Amino acid sequence: MKQDSRLSATLHVLLHMADRGAAMTSEELAACLGTNPVVIRRTMAGLRETGLVRSEKGHGGGWTLARALVEITLGDVHRALGEPALIALGHRSENPQCLVEQAVNAALGEAFAEAETLLAGHFDRVRLSDLAADFSRRFDERRQAHAKHDQAI
Amino acid sequence: MKQDSRLSATLHVLLHMADRGAAMTSEELAACLGTNPVVIRRTMAGLRETGLVRSEKGHGGGWTLARALVEITLGDVHRALGEPALIALGHRSENPQCLVEQAVNAALGEAFAEAETLLAGHFDRVRLSDLAADFSRRFDERRQAHAKHDQAI
DNA sequence: AGTCATGTAACATTGAAAGTTACATGAAAC
DNA sequence: GTTTCATGTAACTTTCAATGTTACATGACT
Numbered sequence A, B: 001m002k003q004d005s006r007l008s009a010t011l012h013v014l015l016h017m018a019d020r021g022a023a024m025t026s027e028e029l030a031a032c033l034g035t036n037p038v039v040i041r042r043t044m045a046g047l048r049e050t051g052l053v054r055s056e057k058g059h060g061g062g063w064t065l066a067r068a069l070v071e072i073t074l075g076d077v078h079r080a081l082g083e084p085a086l087i088a089l090g091h092r093s094e095n096p097q098c099l100v101e102q103a104v105n106a107a108l109g110e111a112f113a114e115a116e117t118l119l120a121g122h123f124d125r126v127r128l129s130d131l132a133a134d135f136s137r138r139f140d141e142r143r144q145a146h147a148k149h150d151q152a153i
Numbered sequence C: 001a002g003t004c005a006t007g008t009a010a011c012a013t014t015g016a017a018a019g020t021t022a023c024a025t026g027a028a029a030c
Numbered sequence D: 001g002t003t004t005c006a007t008g009t010a011a012c013t014t015t016c017a018a019t020g021t022t023a024c025a026t027g028a029c030t
Helices: A006-020 A026-033 A037-050 A074-080 A099-125 A128-152 B006-020 B026-033 B037-049 B074-080 B099-125 B128-152
Strands: A053-056 A062-065 B053-056 B062-065
Touching: A006 A026, A006 A037, A006 A062, A006 A074, A006 A128, A006 B099, A026 A037, A026 A062, A037 A053, A037 A074, A074 A099, A074 B099, A099 B006, A099 B074, A099 B099, A099 B128, A128 B099, B006 B026, B006 B037, B006 B062, B006 B074, B006 B128, B026 B037, B026 B062, B037 B053, B037 B074, B074 B099
Parallel strands: none
Antiparallel strands: A053 A062, B053 B062
């Protein structure tokens, strides 16, 4: 199954925006992901409508966060992207006449709903500030590793 | 995201096979799903290798269950299909250099793993006999509904 | 006016599932 | 033994959504 990486990409972009502190153009953000600026604009359109980010045209324009990282959950971003399906498996047909298929749909549907609820709940509990904190931790770790390395030389 | 319906289709097919009690041809099974016999053979190939079903060529040939329904879990079927991905979302890149992306991957990876574990665990606890029982229940319900309807006439 | 940036339509590319065609292989029936 | 029926499998085509690209209109700053 070809996987949907829009959530991953968007989180990446939002953290870079927060790190920068100033407006970033689609081109800059696209460079962070190694993709095309139009992909950024298209993906961010939903976030703009939901009020997570703002965009400005012209000189000095670009994208800025409309809320603090601590006020944005992964769930917010997922919803802003249009709530793409979380589960890669699906039913062969919805509302089948065949009773066998109805039983299959019921069993799988229950399992899918359970996993989806768990994942969506998890998304609602994680804030972008949590990711930023993890980033800082990794940053410090790398810095210390480099210092150790320099010392060894 | 285009969803993978192989698990759904395979469960449907296996229950029909159990219901029949005798060998069923790819053509018959394909008719149950409204698809092509070759799709059945391709999908069932994994189940044959895993020892869930047997296939016979020639006259009177076709597919038969190699185990009782109570001895087959949804997890067995999922594994026999090659363990297709359960989660529709993915990372933008594996093993990124960018620390931001590493933090994103860590957060999402944890969430995905949690949901995947739950779903896989669920699959391992549900047996095909459970689905067959649910089918029987639905069958009886429909029969009673019809009886009631006939009575009203 | 010129430049920079977003907004968006229109199209091409990609990748995996699903569907199809064709034919080889093997087993039963005649 | 040859005809018929069934699987086994390769090699395509189709489908569909994400992703990538091109082109151009719109608006804002200099």
